[in-house]
Amino acid sequence: MKIAVDAMGGDNAPKAIIEGVEEARDLYPDLTFDLYGNPDKIKAVITNQDRLKIVETTEEISMGEEPVRAIRKKKDSSIVQAAKAVKEGDADAFFSAGNTGAVLAAGIFIVGRIHGIDRPGLTSILPIAKPGSKRQNFVYLDTGANAESKEKNLVQFAYLGKFYAEKVLGVANPRIALLNNGAEEDKGDQLHKDVWQLLNTEKELNFIGNVESGDLLFGKADVIVSDGWTANAALKATEGTAKMMMTLIKDGILNGGIRAKLGYLMLKPVFHRIGQEMSASTYGGAVLLGLKAPVVKTHGSSDATAVKNTISQIRTMLKTGVIEETVKFFNQNNE
Structure with a gap:
């Protein structure tokens, strides 16, 4: 190869x-x-x-x-x-x-x-937050190749994500979800409502409904599909929140006195593991599926x-x- x-x-x-x-x-x-x-x-x-x-x-x-x-x-x-x-x-x-x-x-x-x-989708592989369990990932697309998408594009993204999850991640019958502003069927603008209906009629897809951006990393689906503008914005907001939290923790340790510094030394292996889990280096690149x-x-x-x-x-x-x-x-x- x-x-x-x-x-x-x-x-x-x-x-x-x-x-x-x-x-x-x-x-x-x-x-x-x-x-x-x-x-x-x-x-x-x-x-x-x-x-x-x-x-x-x-x-x-x-x-x-x-x-x-x-x-x-x-x-x-x-x-x-x-x-x-x-x-x-x-x-x-x-x-x-x-x-x-x-x-x-x-x-x-x-x-x-x-x-x-019709349109390839930029696909990111992201970690699922499941404390105490073996690290798992999910497929997330389109993360930025298409700022605007039609209903059929998101259905195609669902199939692209399904094949990737099955073949590359080894997930049997992956759960497919649509990124939306609410979990209910009737949430979202007309595009997302129409896509929900289309995905729900695809018998070859294990479609489980909507997922909100706050639940992206919590393992509710194996494949999450969206238009590129929405998915990219949600991803950057998630990354920004993670960076902010790490900055606040670092500041708390540096300015928290001797007890904070001793606590950090005791928890250093934990911080190292979390850093590896959050690092983009761990999960490879974005695939143009x-x-x-x-x-x-x-x-x-x-x-x-x-x-x-x-x-x-x-x-x-x-x-x-x-x-x-x-x-x-x-x-x-x-x-």
Whole structure:
């Protein structure tokens, strides 16, 4: 299995990207990597070139560039060339920590949508808060690929999330929920009311109704679907709340006197575990589901651990054939 890597994308590129790739390479003998970018910069941080191939590109797409214009203008950028490798069958998946919009545009316009999918959905894998139990995750989409969506788009997101939960997370008959401003059937605007009715009639979906944003992380569903604007806003609010709580706890420890500091020392392993559970590095990247191959984007600030975990995620997608199952389903339903 070969992964095309945008080695130049991200705040810490190419160092963090290459370090993470090498860690993943050492873990998984069945993976090879094509590293797209500036050869001199890439070679300077590689420690072992086993199963790593450098593919020279002469352009880079920066974080602030307008996505569609950038991929059309910078044909020899690492993002465009890595995406082209997947389209042409020279690689099985595309990974980047670069400009999110450019990665999405390259995925849609170069790698291409699955026949029958109107709009791919950006999919995040998030933790479920279940104290004392083994860590579990859920599938959340669309987290930002589409600011506006139609009813059929959200139904398609539900199927995309179902296949991912089954194949990649190993969840049998995953529970599907619709993100809304209330749990009752008649809540929300007309879009959400109509989507509720459509999802409720889909016999192949285990639809359980609405879920509110305050319950996102509490395991009420295995797949939560929404339009991109709402899901992204709810996700950022959740992330902001978590950061605020950690800031308040840190301030309380630093300014709480000797007893607070002693208490922290006693609870340090607990804080460390919670930090790992909350870290974006733990859960891999966001997947653009609905494309003909895995296209996965991780945070621009990702470190080597996040890169390694995202590559592990991509490997699972490839080994379980989640894309092939999705293609088969939508082809059958659009004949």
